[in-house]
Amino acid sequence: MKLYDYSGAPNPRRVKIFAAEKGIDLELVHCDLTKREHKAPDFLRKNPSGKIPVLELDDGRCIPESVAICRYLEVIEPEPNLFGRDAFEQGHIEARNRQMEFEFWREISISWINGPIVAAMGLIEPIPEAKAQSDERTHQYFDRLDKEFADQEFVAGERFTIADITLLTGVDFAASLVGLKPAEGLDNLARWYKQVSSRPSCQSTNSAPGARS
Structure with a gap:
């Protein structure tokens, strides 16, 4: 299986951590976002949304979207279980994962x-007020997590x-490329971060500085 990837991008990293936890080897295919290779006709046939990651199966079929790819990997390699073992756990994990995406990642994305x-890429005109608001909401979310x-x-x-994979990749992306790190004194969040980021799957996929020094 091939995974279309870009080093440092948080969504492909989610899949790489997930696959590493499962012991699944993926062939990484570099998709250069700076050259807009994700908008090329050949790539758009794999994912009409023009985004990474994309998982290409051995028969040529493709699955886009990081969580969708992880669900596929969970089915073909059920253990260790990462989506829930029973009805409640599946619902609870899904809810928490969506909160990390829609409440935490959303603010990071606005700041990014x-x-x-x-702004240096010249693709859009930044709105400083929007960044200031999302920066503040991100720090509020760090407080909530603590x-x-x-x-x-x-x-x-x-x-x-x-x-946990969703939160970790968001924290690392925010720290390394958005300039948003948890404040000092958030000891519970720091404990969680140290514990999770030390996992071999997370260390082997980390191409950027961590959230805490």
């Missing part, structure tokens, strides 16, 4: 789009799941 790196981790070891309970 309106930040200096994207409170949550006072009572639980991982994002969705007492074991490592897809929700």
